[in-house]
Amino acid sequence: MITPDLENLPELGEIDLYDPERYRTSSQHPAWHTLRLRAPVWPQSTPDGDRFWSVTRFHDVSTLLMDDKRFSSAYGTILAVAKGDIAAGKTINLMDQPDHAGVRLPAMRTMSTRVARDRKEAVRRHVRRVLGSALDGGTVDFAELAAHLPLAAVGDIVGIPESAWPGLPRLAMAGVAPGDPSYSAGAESDTLTGAHFEIFAMFTELVRERRRRRRDDLISVLLDADLGGRRLSEHELVLNCYSFLMGAVTTTPQVAAHLIQVFIDQPGTWRRVRQDPALVPTAVEEALRWASPTNHLMRRARCPVRLGGTLIDEGDLVCGWVAAANRDETVFAEPYAFDPARQPNPHLAFGVGAHRCIGGPPAQVVLAVLLEELCGRVDEIVPAGAPVHMRSNFINGITSLPVEFRPGGRSERVAAGAATVTR
Template identity: 35%
Template sequence: MRREPAGHPPEINLVDPGLYAHGDPFVQWRWLRANEPMYWHPPTELPGFWALTRYEDIRDAYRDAETFSSAQGILLRPADHGADPGGGRTLALTDAPRHKQLRGLVDSWFAVRSVRALEAEMKDVARRVVDEALERGSCDFVADIAARVPLYVICKMMGVPQADWERLYTLTSQAFGAGDPAARRFAHLDILGYFEELQEEKAEDPGDDLVSVLATATVDGEPLGAEDVILNCNNLLVGGTENTRIAAAGGMLALLEHPEQLQRLYEEPDLMPSAVEEILRWTSTATHIMRTAVRPVEIHGRKVEPGDRVTFWLPSANRDETVFEDPDCFDIVRQPNRHLSLGFGEHFCLGSMLAKVELRLLYQELVSRSIWVELDGPTKLLDSIVVNGPELMPVRLMPGSR
């Protein structure tokens, strides 16, 4: 990589939520990749941490699970919040061998064969959601379209009765949305309470669904505890909805901002698989992922000690000039496209195939029916260092208007 001048660097503050809603974090990431790829970020209201911004460094760290642990949390959090309650207990927040054991309980549900078996039902969900949006004419693409498709699909897989889907839609909208932090916390607690009741029902009368699998599971000959079942249910709900919701909305925004790409997709719908991969690279909705070092390691001459937090800035990795040609260009026919948006190594996203199919079916529903989408007001981006993308995106849907 050609080194950019080290003088007059931008002010580096990766933990300012406003940077992602109103600023340009790529300026900071570009400078860090060129000048300080292993950067010590001083403490703010969050503890200090190392920041990795290059593709190869992040991929290597993902691969080295023996050095970089997930069990102490995968997101930056204020020290006074204490340890993450899911640490060492949920699929996302465990290391080997526990991670492999938990993943083995549900892996088959997200395999290619299982997802393909659900495809017809997912297509029906996408059609119903788009039909409802068409009836309204104007809607919020995030809440009314992008949020509903993955939520309804994961609810079905988890065995949530259809009568409760709207309740969980409301709760997840409150939990993931903006507004009063206390209201978000209460929504999260309500979600946990819902799964507490559901796992009790499934333990007594199991069905063919993910919650039943967890509620009746044993690990090392011991039943999975009720709290662990509840936390893993919440993990599956969040993992199965939040990032796909933001990627779907962010992808639509990217297509609207690059109308020549959208027009090409309407004209060549066979490009949909590569378009989905480019949308995942471009949106990179998980802004950072954290690991905790459990043994000393040296990266770019910087010594990392046990207990140090090391963060992976995925949008930066997915714009790395040494890996992606013209990385700041949105190109739906980009090949190759080995982005890290869905992770890498043993923590590669469990629902990666599901997410790609959901995105494909949603966009196909719009393209195959020649439904045109246009912005109907200003888009509001999320004020967050955890996930990035549209929070509010007013649009109008017009049938046969291509």
């Protein structure tokens, strides 16, 4: 997350955006900065020889994600499946129109901005349970704590019983970062197989329960989704439930962890937010831009198309580096500065276009609730150990973040302001 040394940027020949280990051990922002300046549409190959184009400028990434007529999501959306995703065409994130809309439109109603706001106090109760006594002092690994925040936001909405919430974050992370030491259970294939088996088994049972008796949850909504006169098969239902779970559980904790790291590195920013609760909404949006929890999103060209002045052939893979676009200096003033009052802030953390993350509103609410709870109970946030970053070219993750929260009361004026923001 460092500011690149603009006098010593890497050369093009030194850049490798595929290697997951580089994301664990170093920042890729210098490489992305070089590409935005010198090679905004840049070719590279995976170790297996699959070529992909990288786009790093905000306009080009936005165009790639918005243009679902010329760029397909059905083949696969992350570099880990450059040879094609086995769930291609079966889940919301791997569907093109019109099937995509058949799943997306009914699902959106369960996670709308209105629904998310109406559930805010229920989310707060869950968040307080997750935090427990962590904010009362002592050392805690905030990355482990934050892993449980997403289910506080969407567990009830999806229809996952609370008894299953504690074990799901680790399984979900193993599904996106099977090579990371924190989640590995041996070979990457074994880690993936084990995680998938447990999650799929849970959703298979839940789907069968909802067939017998509908509830007010996403699983029930998906059972009745109409895809041009047909319903999703049981296999497709389980895959889509998995997709919604992964979209939430693997991203929101990273935003929370990176936000805490900012407050550790910049105590003045923490004091500023704590003393002015009106900054909570914009600080959340800045945290989303800053963290960019999904480094990239991939598409496949459906026809020859020119992007950023470069001709992309039909069938070519194109990788939009969201994290790079969210530091584009032509769009964001002082992009390497965390500004909790930044406005406007047209970040791409949730994507854009037809595939924009429908879990955005619940994520915004749970992050706002977390920040409000911190502002109300914590005076200082100090490091208690070095952060450990995730081995993944997809998720910009922190697997360990030891911190000490030093409690402190809030003045009546500030508390009253927070209450106003909450309403």
